[in-house]
Amino acid sequence: MDFEQELQALKAKVEEMPGQENKLSMIVFSGELDKHLAAMIIATGAAAMGMKVVMFYTFWGTAALRDPKKKVGGKDFMSKMFGFMLPKGRNKIVLSKMHMAGMGTAMMKGLMKKKNVASLDQLYEIAGMMGVEIKVCEMSMDLMGFKREEIIDYPHLDFCGVATFLANAKESAVQLFI
Amino acid sequence: MESYTPVRVLNYKGLPCPMPIVKMSQEIPKMAIGDVVEVHTTDPGSIADFPAWAKTTGQTVLEIKQEPGLIRVFVKRQK
Numbered sequence: 001m002d003f004e005q006e007l008q009a010l011k012a013k014v015e016e017m018p019g020q021e022n023k024l025s026m027i028v029f030s031g032e033l034d035k036h037l038a039a040m041i042i043a044t045g046a047a048a049m050g051m052k053v054v055m056f057y058t059f060w061g062t063a064a065l066r067d068p069k070k071k072v073g074g075k076d077f078m079s080k081m082f083g084f085m086l087p088k089g090r091n092k093i094v095l096s097k098m099h100m101a102g103m104g105t106a107m108m109k110g111l112m113k114k115k116n117v118a119s120l121d122q123l124y125e126i127a128g129m130m131g132v133e134i135k136v137c138e139m140s141m142d143l144m145g146f147k148r149e150e151i152i153d154y155p156h157l158d159f160c161g162v163a164t165f166l167a168n169a170k171e172s173a174v175q176l177f178i
Numbered sequence: 179m180e181s182y183t184p185v186r187v188l189n190y191k192g193l194p195c196p197m198p199i200v201k202m203s204q205e206i207p208k209m210a211i212g213d214v215v216e217v218h219t220t221d222p223g224s225i226a227d228f229p230a231w232a233k234t235t236g237q238t239v240l241e242i243k244q245e246p247g248l249i250r251v252f253v254k255r256q257k
Contacts, residue, residue: 022234045196048203050235116192126200 031060032096047130058137079145
């Protein structure tokens with residue numbers, strides 16, 4: 001094989017290699033405050049580092065994307081039950097440890113304020129400003145009985161399935177599951 | 179070390195992670211290439227984070243000065 005051909009073959013191979021893009025793909029699976037804080041801090045930090053960031057919300061994670069101000073009707077019994085049992089939005093999620101019937105979470109929020117740590121509200125705003133994309137798992141939404149109409153207004157929000165995550169993850173230099 | 183004069187001081191005091199680098203990255207487009215800014219922070223994580231941020235984004239941290247209760251980071255926009 002001549003040199004030119006070999007070079008072309010090599011170029012094609014390099015382009016096919018996974019993890020080449022300066023990009024972070026993150027799965028937000030958990031539904032707890034501490035984990036959502038970690039996810040958002042990493043996401044905004046990565047955006048600051050010049051990385052393209054895509055967050056995939058699935059399972060318990062999707063509850064944090066509910067907008068408490070939006071009301072939707074027409075749900076069946078199970079969906080209503082799930083809707084009632086699961087936290088209505090990011091300000092209703094609690095710590096995974098030391099929640100202590102609300103006392104621990106309240107104390108943590110107070111401490112964060114005192115120490116000037118950005119709240120989830122602030123982090124979502126920054127993430128939106130920096131172009132962090134949020135993609136919501138359609139299947140989880142359906143399973144929990146959430147409707148699109150009750151999801152927060154966020155500038156770069158979209159709905160998708162597992163293939164979208166995998167396609168993004170494959171080309172990302174960093175992948176995380178939280 | 180090359181000599182430099184910061185064009186302005188950015189006050190990020192009292193802001194913990196990830197705000198110093200988030201704010202820094204938002205400041206870069208407002209700077210001219212070659213400009214140096216002096217960042218004031220109280221976040222000890224910044225000492226490691228600014229060089230890591232600079233390395234990834236292609237900017238330069240010229241110097242980090244630690245004083246009691248204040249960290250001063252000198253950042254130059256390269257591109």
